Amino acid sequence: MPQTRPRRSALYMPGAKARALEKARTLPADALILDLEDAVGPSEKDAARRMVVEAVRAGGFGPREVTIRVNGLETPWGEEDLEAAAEARPDAVVIPKVDRPEDLAEAAARLDAAGAGEVALWAMMETPLGVLNAREIAAASRLACLVMGTNDLVKELGAEHTAERAEVATSLGICLLAARAHGLAILDGVYNAFKDREGLEAACRAGRAMGFDGKTLIHPDQLEAANRVFAPSDAELELARRQLTAFEETRAKGEAVAVVDGRIVENLHVETARALIAKADAIAKLEAGAA
Ligand code: COA
Ligand code: MG
Numbered sequence: 348m349p350q351t352r353p354r355r356s357a358l359y360m361p362g363a364k365a366r367a368l369e370k371a372r373t374l375p376a377d378a379l380i381l382d383l384e385d386a387v388g389p390s391e392k393d394a395a396r397r398m399v400v401e402a403v404r405a406g407g408f409g410p411r412e413v414t415i416r417v418n419g420l421e422t423p424w425g426e427e428d429l430e431a432a433a434e435a436r437p438d439a440v441v442i443p444k445v446d447r448p449e450d451l452a453e454a455a456a457r458l459d460a461a462g463a464g465e466v467a468l469w470a471m472m473e474t475p476l477g478v479l480n481a482r483e484i485a486a487a488s489r490l491a492c493l494v495m496g497t498n499d500l501v502k503e504l505g506a507e508h509t510a511e512r513a514e515v516a517t518s519l520g521i522c523l524l525a526a527r528a529h530g531l532a533i534l535d536g537v538y539n540a541f542k543d544r545e546g547l548e549a550a551c552r553a554g555r556a557m558g559f560d561g562k563t564l565i566h567p568d569q570l571e572a573a574n575r576v577f578a579p580s581d582a583e584l585e586l587a588r589r590q591l592t593a594f595e596e597t598r599a600k601g602e603a604v605a606v607v608d609g610r611i612v613e614n615l616h617v618e619t620a621r622a623l624i625a626k627a628d629a630i631a632k633l634e635a636g637a638a
Contacts, residue, residue: 355561355577361386362395378412403435410636416441433461467491473499481525497536535559541566551576587620
């Protein structure tokens with residue numbers, strides 16, 4: 348079953364852009380991914396690392412989940428990034444280009460050695476090997492969330508981005524299965540055309556229908572659509588409440604199946620309805636805390 352902590356929107360913020368980091372404390376994002384990896388050029392890596400550590404240590408993010416995306420350990424920056432992340436103590440450290448569970452174990456060991464405490468890990472799923480190893484990766488300890496890196500994946504597959512997303516459908520499905528099998532959250536990849544609102548809306552809807560908890564985003568203008576689409580709508584909540592009432596009445600009569608709006612309501616639908624209501628409550632609580 349999906350998790351209840353809201354992760355409708357996770358906004359990437361380039362670690363070297365002071366203006367973006369400054370906005371992090373006020374933007375309506377459920378999660379922030381302060382990026383040291385691909386949104387930061389080689390000449391800015393050290394400055395970005397310092398700025399991100401300072402920002403996280405300064406706090407003030409309210410209920411927003413704060414994560415740092417480090418460079419991979421195979422790069423010249425990975426080791427120092429992990430040490431800095433240990434010092435900053437975000438809610439989670441996002442590990443890019445995870446190929447196998449050992450990549451996460453190694454990152455965890457380095458974070459431990461640097462005294463990071465109980466920081467969680469998020470794994471970027473963006474390489475063919477990583478997707479094929481999703482089942483083993485998702486079983487890693489301290490892992491809380493899988494993040495689809497669809498831009499890298501499309502590149503590695505030699506594929507092309509299409510509106511229908513057939514090029515990533517298999518990978519998305521495999522990672523969703525792995526995440527749910529191990530009780531993890533999972534976030535969909537970014538929508539690159541950040542000025543195309545209709546396209547983003549459709550991508551969010553498709554992602555939600557597939558089972559994603561939310562979407563990773565690249566621009567603040569994308570937050571509204573993701574927050575709205577990945578939240579239960581009023582109509583959904585109204586239906587969920589009617590399903591619960593109808594099911595209780597059916598149960599009182601000693602029967603197992605209710606009918607609402609011409610559709611059956613069984614045990615499992617009741618669980619889904621309850622989860623939906625719990626999610627809406629969690630979102631309301633988070634939004635009240637962020638205001
Ligand atoms: N996080 C926080 N703030 C952001 C932001 C982000 N990802 N992207 C833009 N903003 C801010 C800008 O700083 C600007 O703030 P201001 O008007 O208050 O000064 C405002 O939003 C409007 O920005 P805009 O001019 O529309 O965009 P831009 O041309 O400055 O930047 C991008 C466009 C795509 C380059 C930028 O959004 C970006 O770098 N996104 C992140 C990319 C990334 O992280 N990639 C790696 C993961 S795929
Ligand atoms: Mg990537």
